Amino acid sequence: MTKWPKTMRRGLLLLTVMASILFPNIIIATTHDHSIGIPGVHGGVVATTEAAAARVGANILRQGGNAIDAAAAVAFALNVVEPQSSGIGGGGFMMMYLAKTKETLVLDSRETAPALATVDMFLDTQSEAFPYAIRSTSGIAVGVPGMIRGIAMALDRWGTFSLAAVLAPAIQMASDGVRISQRLANDIQEGMKDGRLGNERTHSSYDVARNVFAPQGIPPQPGDLLVQLDLANTFRLLAKEGPEAFYSGKIAEAIVATQHHARKSTHQADQKKLQGRMTINDLANYQPVIRQPVEAMYRGYRIQSSPPPSSGGLTVLHILKLLERFPLGDHSQGFGFGSTRTLNVMIEAMRLAFADRAVWMGDEDFVDVPAEGLLNTAYIESRSAFIHPDTRQELITAGNPLPFDSASESQSVHIQETLALPEEGLNTTHFTIIDQAGNIVTYTNTIESKWGTGLMVPGFGFLLNNELTDFNAVPTADTDPKHFNPGANDVAPGKRPRSSMAPTIVFHHNQPIAAYGSPGGSTIINSVVNITLNLIDHKMPIQEAIDAPRLSQTSANGDLALEKYFSLKIEKQLEELGHQHKNHSFQTIGAVQAIVIDETTGTQFGGADRRRGGSVMSLKHDRSSYNKLPAN
Ligand code: GLU
Numbered sequence: 001m002t003k004w005p006k007t008m009r010r011g012l013l014l015l016t017v018m019a020s021i022l023f024p025n026i027i028i029a030t031t032h033d034h035s036i037g038i039p040g041v042h043g044g045v046v047a048t049t050e051a052a053a054a055r056v057g058a059n060i061l062r063q064g065g066n067a068i069d070a071a072a073a074v075a076f077a078l079n080v081v082e083p084q085s086s087g088i089g090g091g092g093f094m095m096m097y098l099a100k101t102k103e104t105l106v107l108d109s110r111e112t113a114p115a116l117a118t119v120d121m122f123l124d125t126q127s128e129a130f131p132y133a134i135r136s137t138s139g140i141a142v143g144v145p146g147m148i149r150g151i152a153m154a155l156d157r158w159g160t161f162s163l164a165a166v167l168a169p170a171i172q173m174a175s176d177g178v179r180i181s182q183r184l185a186n187d188i189q190e191g192m193k194d195g196r197l198g199n200e201r202t203h204s205s206y207d208v209a210r211n212v213f214a215p216q217g218i219p220p221q222p223g224d225l226l227v228q229l230d231l232a233n234t235f236r237l238l239a240k241e242g243p244e245a246f247y248s249g250k251i252a253e254a255i256v257a258t259q260h261h262a263r264k265s266t267h268q269a270d271q272k273k274l275q276g277r278m279t280i281n282d283l284a285n286y287q288p289v290i291r292q293p294v295e296a297m298y299r300g301y302r303i304q305s306s307p308p309p310s311s312g313g314l315t316v317l318h319i320l321k322l323l324e325r326f327p328l329g330d331h332s333q334g335f336g337f338g339s340t341r342t343l344n345v346m347i348e349a350m351r352l353a354f355a356d357r358a359v360w361m362g363d364e365d366f367v368d369v370p371a372e373g374l375l376n377t378a379y380i381e382s383r384s385a386f387i388h389p390d391t392r393q394e395l396i397t398a399g400n401p402l403p404f405d406s407a408s409e410s411q412s413v414h415i416q417e418t419l420a421l422p423e424e425g426l427n428t429t430h431f432t433i434i435d436q437a438g439n440i441v442t443y444t445n446t447i448e449s450k451w452g453t454g455l456m457v458p459g460f461g462f463l464l465n466n467e468l469t470d471f472n473a474v475p476t477a478d479t480d481p482k483h484f485n486p487g488a489n490d491v492a493p494g495k496r497p498r499s500s501m502a503p504t505i506v507f508h509h510n511q512p513i514a515a516y517g518s519p520g521g522s523t524i525i526n527s528v529v530n531i532t533l534n535l536i537d538h539k540m541p542i543q544e545a546i547d548a549p550r551l552s553q554t555s556a557n558g559d560l561a562l563e564k565y566f567s568l569k570i571e572k573q574l575e576e577l578g579h580q581h582k583n584h585s586f587q588t589i590g591a592v593q594a595i596v597i598d599e600t601t602g603t604q605f606g607g608a609d610r611r612r613g614g615s616v617m618s619l620k621h622d623r624s625s626y627n628k629l630p631a632n
Helices: 006-022 051-062 067-081 147-158 163-176 182-194 207-213 229-241 249-258 268-274 280-285 312-323 340-360 371-375 377-384 523-536 542-547 568-577
Strands: 026-028 044-048 091-098 103-108 289-291 294-298 301-305 429-435 440-446 504-508 511-517 593-597 604-607 615-619
Touching: 044 051, 044 067, 044 593, 044 604, 051 067, 051 163, 051 429, 051 615, 067 091, 067 147, 067 163, 067 229, 067 429, 067 440, 091 147, 091 504, 091 511, 103 147, 147 163, 163 229, 182 207, 249 280, 294 312, 301 312, 301 523, 312 340, 312 371, 312 377, 312 523, 340 377, 340 523, 340 568, 371 377, 429 511, 440 504, 440 511, 504 523, 511 523, 523 542, 542 593, 542 604, 604 615
Parallel strands: 429 593
Antiparallel strands: 026 615, 044 429, 044 615, 091 103, 091 440, 103 289, 294 301, 301 504, 429 440, 504 511, 511 593, 593 604
């Protein structure tokens, strides 16, 4: 198991002590070597990447807000303290479990392609895809942002606080300033170096963000104060005028003007192609969607996760079903945690599932996703048969789930060899909250890459996403049965790009017992799989499940990513099987924030990922008993 430096452990201890003095009724359980959770916690738990945001969520719960209110406030607070990862210029998937009706819903505030989008919009005049570095930082990559209308809808239907009330803590944080974390300081430095946050030599639209995050012109130090006055004013405007102020009027006009900017391309004729195509109408027409989760049983546990347009839930479930026939967790059969056999079958299942994901998954409002076929028992058996515990398959191709899918016309087609997958960022944020009534929100929220496009809306202080790079840059659709491809993730006007976000809830005997998710682009799926196996098969407590080293393979025949915490012996054995991995190219994979509920006592636990400074705050008492003297 991972061991953390002494100084870090001391720092966490000090933080815990200070916080418990400042906030006596909140138990701050920062990460330590065991599962986080204090017996008797029923008053709510907030697990986020940043302590300042967790505190905002815990305070909302303490004031009587429910998990939805707390989630809204945390999302705005994260826009302030973790602006490189998520914010009002982006979108996400908010999964909610409503304790009263025992319902799970997914609020999809994923960005959409503008009405003027075309299938070939990422191709240059030579019909080649623009280099990722250029297209991912140009206006053409900006999707119509969904976060504000998504949160407004959640508050309207299930919240108890107003938009103004949940914006209040973020307004204060943005105007008073927040301390810059080590990670934010590193990311600002990196953004200034690679040009995503402008370049001091050339004055450009990318300098707007640079002037906010590095006002002195040099990268700030951890602990420096970050003040975001424009963002505070935008939040004030939204608090006063409501969500519509974002989708019409001066903010909408400024968004449209900002996404006309583009990186310099080598080709004069290409420059115009890199400009965004969003109009005021696209913003006016944006709508979040409430969706049913996808679900499947895994070893007696019901697992619900996010549906298309995310590929996250379906791919997580697909991998789990492919693995179900192996006795994971059984040391005597060589399937203990981290054994070569266990890791090999995990990798093989990931390769098979990602091959199918690449061909079959996209926005279901535009294409038929054969979800039933992909999870059909006979189809799973036929695909899982390719997995052998002690060998690696040379080449993996996508299967054909259509004959197993009652909604699809049974097609006997030959699947086109999987083309290159869209490149993507590995950023985003995930947080999970439970309140004292047992409502749960597990929410992945993003502006796609670190700093999104790097384009900040001048005068309004928020960054624009580059979510449209999650579409296939080169169209794939092919109707010829000899090399069929449904083009599930090709660009279309109004369509949502395929996501990997996978907020997930695990149920036992119809009670939710765990909820979690992760950032990390397509590695999100594998982080969620790793955690699920750790909890269910390896029977780890939540913090151990999060701390344990992860692996990830996000394509059928590409490289494996192995966290550096695996032993050299394991690395070598996997190499001998033929698994290529870039030596520690991934320092870490994902950043999981989770809650767990003890089935018998109802005690709530939290877990957060120290890979990204995670923070858990737990409320011990329910509000009715807190501050009351015990009866004589
Ligand atoms: N755009 C990615 C997705 O929707 C998320 C990016 C990330 O996690 O860094 O799956």
